[in-house]
Amino acid sequence: MSEYANKRTRGAFIAAVFAMQGVGIIFAGLVSMIFSALFKAYFEAPIYSKDKILSTQPEGDLLWRLVLMVGAIPAAMTYYWRMKMPETGRYTAIVEGNAKQAAADMARVLDIEIIAEQDKLAEFKAANNYSLWSGEFFERHGRHLIGTMSCWFLLDIAFYSQNLTQKDIYPAMGLIDKDVAMNAIDEVFQTSRAMFVVALFGTFPGYWFTVFFIEKMGRHKIQLIGFFMMSLFMFIIGIKYEYLKEENKNLFALLYGLTFFFANFGPNSTTFVLPAELFPTRVRSTCHALSAAAGKAGAMVSAFGIQYYTLKGETKKIKTAMIILAFTNLLGFFCSFLVTETKGRSLEEISGEDGRESELTATPNDRVSGTRQDSRTEKM
Template identity: 75%
Template sequence: MASNNNLAVLQALDTARTQWYHIKAIVIAGMGFFTDAYDLFCITAVSKLLGRLYYYDPDHSDNPGKLPQNVNNFVTGVALFGTLSGQLVFGWLGDKLGRKKVYGITLILMVICAICSGLSFGSTAESVIGTLCFFRFWLGFGIGGDYPLSATIMSEYANKKTRGAFIAAVFAMQGVGIIFAGLVSLILSAIFLKRYPAKSFKADPIFSTQPEADFLWRIVLMFGALPALLTYYWRMKMPETGRYTALIEGNAKQAAADMGRVLDIELDAEAEKLSQFKAANQYPLLSHEFYIRHGRHLLGTMSTWFLLDIAFYSQNLTQKDIFPAMGLTKLAPEINAIEEVYETSRAMFIVALLGTFPGYWFTVLFIEKIGRFIIQLVGFLMMSIFMLLLGVKYEYLKEENKLLFAALYGLTFFFANFGPNSTTFVLPAELFPTRVRSTCHALSAASGKAGAMIGAFVVQSYTLNQSVSNIKRALMVLAFTNLLGFCFTFLVPETKGRSLEEISGEDGGAQNETQMAARRSVTMQGSGRLEVI
């Protein structure tokens, strides 16, 4: 990279010391991910309650009520369809209109749809569930927009030495959101149990259809609006990123003014150098130039995120069915509806606190020391090993060693988050040029949600009857998908310690490694001699 050709505003951003505004940006963007995770995973705590409220059959008293398989899949997975759509739409808009202009819309959608999800109405089970799914789709749409916008904004604000840690810290708020999804439903169900003491379901089957239980799931879902609402004002106060203003809008003076206002740095507007950067950044996504420079990178980020989310969401969305096998919860006929929410929420909270949460923050601590590439490789490999062990020894672990079962299950979450679940979010925010950075992150994230839908609809359907043989096969297949993720990781380079412009080739200096490799072709000369050019 020809660093002396770099714009002053970009050099200043790359070398700026960590200061209060960086932390503030992490919190503002991170609260979006807190909300995302809470809204996506709180449904796990209450989905069985929905079955007991709306699908109880008095002619089968041994079954307290269970969502039909297609309804269960749709309730737990419909937000993923919305998320995928939102990622593509807002990712594209983030490049066309600017990161800030569409950043607040995602929060407004999340607030409105979280509240409306809790107010789902209707006179029949089908109408209530249908309304719930409608609003959860649009909730997912807003959630989806947060992925490319938050990642891109944080990457373009950060300096090159701490960029990976800052982006990972934003994403780590997802772990906090998962913990709160379990904690809020745990506290609320405990309050309801104290107000309406627990009774045996068999002794009092009508209990699961009492109005009090219906209030519980609605309050849990509506709580997701609160963190998004609290951060809306501060999100609207954030200026457009200096990189977008300078390189895409072509206004180096405004970029210097915006960044100088929020960061304690002195900046000069260097309009004369701007044409060099704009010329190197004009090629569109669907072009041969993009294919030569970044086609391999995009294939790598899309494939690894797709494979990771098949396993990650299969575990998260079906954990309510695995908890009884681990001895963390009782089966439904033994407990009433609110007790079931309490036990499922407690198990979610324990697994998230001990397994999920630490992995995110290990990534924040070590990503700039170990690098993205190694963390992703090790994470995929360890996930594959632990899932294979769970699959092969499932019956033994379930019957004879529940503590080891819980440990192995928790370790898969730990290495997912101290591994590809974090790095697949970080890498697309660093590898691609400014003009298409948000779109490329959106394409990668949408590939992940496509994998999540396989987890939610295919894997969940396959394991819904809790058949031992089906769960064993599913775990072994997931182990194989993680191994594929390990292999596809070799398509992405290490980005640690380099500026965004150096990585993407926007600085007009040396060609990036993919471009050079692609042009290192072997040609036949007239004499029959092979020459590498």
């Protein structure tokens, strides 16, 4: 999407692609709720029993398998549509060096004839023919790569640890029956319902606030605000955990929802957008993949570090973990200064492929004057 979109709408388009994750989360909750409701009706299982746990193990086993298999349908559709999608003109021209094919592909998309200029393309390619592991790459883009990788890593430590308080927050919000034994099907239904409500009112709006405001506020500002607000809310939850859980459940729910909101109207979206814009076409996907891989490393730290530490659900450990996560977000806030704003600039200008100096080596005056586009990059 970053290579298809123009510079005025590129951020919103990339954020919209990522925001479909929020739509997927909503539908995932609906699928689980619908299947578990059907199972409850079919097997005539009561919602709960106060004196014993009801056994519906065979039906519960079938339930989660069916819900999992439903995920194969959108996966197959995605694969089919991606196979039908042409490669971007930027990749075909700059990486493969085939101006004629790039012009043909772009003509299919734009429905107009584009003149292929192989000589100019060869000159352009020769001027930017440095590898990912070269000194020139790290001189021009090394700081950006460290920034995108570290921010995504730190974000995912906190993002995948947000379920630490679920055992207390869902009953506090009245979304799960407290101190009541449930059978497997009831547990799936109530947990799916709780996650659906949180996603609908916390997670989902955050994604689309990013889509609507990213071209007005910029990626960098949204990321800074998101990290800071996540740090603030997690710190408050960690310090006042017993009070919130026992005496102010509404505030507990509000802080929990706002943490999800600012994760998505913040670094969870922008750490996806920025690596798609900061790097040259030749290594854009690779640098994006390295950044995403750093994020999954953060998810592993969350699963085997933070969540393992709080496995028994002790309040003291949850409080400590939330304070640690608050400082993790604060570190992400400061690492965000390793990346730069990309709003309103062409991909070639951002990466320095158009012959201008890159953001890392340009003087402040160059950066100001660089906002003016020549005729070759204006349309990109």
